[in-house]
Amino acid sequence: MNIFAPNYYVQSFKTLNIQRLHDHGIQLLLCDIDNTLVAYDEECPNQDVIEFIHKLKRNGIEVALCSNSPSSRGKNFGKHLPVSKTYPF
Ligand SMILES: [Mg+2]
Incomplete structure (x- = not known):
C-alpha cells in the first residue's frame, strides 16, 4: 500500500x-x-491561504507545510500561519 497515493x-x-x-x-x-x-x-501566504488554513483548524484538521524549497522558505512562510510544523524535503 502506498500511503502517499x-x-x-x-x-x-x-x-x-x-x-x-x-x-x-x-x-x-x-x-x-x-x-x-x-x-x-x-x-x-495571501488572504485565501490564511482563510483556508484557519478553516481547516476550525474543522479540527492540523496542517503541516511541506516544501522542497530551502528550509528558510518554509519557515518564513509558515510563521504567518497556525501550522503544526514545516518540513523541508
Ligand atoms: Mg509545489
Whole structure:
C-alpha cells in the first residue's frame, strides 16, 4: 500500500471540500507551498491561504507545510500561519 497515493484530487485548494476531509476522519493535512498554496514567487501566504488554513483548524484538521524549497522558505512562510510544523524535503 502506498500511503502517499492520492485518492482525492482537486484543481485548487480553494475547491477542497473541508467537510469531506472532516467526515473521513482526516486529522492532518500535509500541504505543499509552491504552486499549491501560492505561486513560487509569492513570499508570504495571501488572504485565501490564511482563510483556508484557519478553516481547516476550525474543522479540527492540523496542517503541516511541506516544501522542497530551502528550509528558510518554509519557515518564513509558515510563521504567518497556525501550522503544526514545516518540513523541508
Ligand atoms: Mg509545489
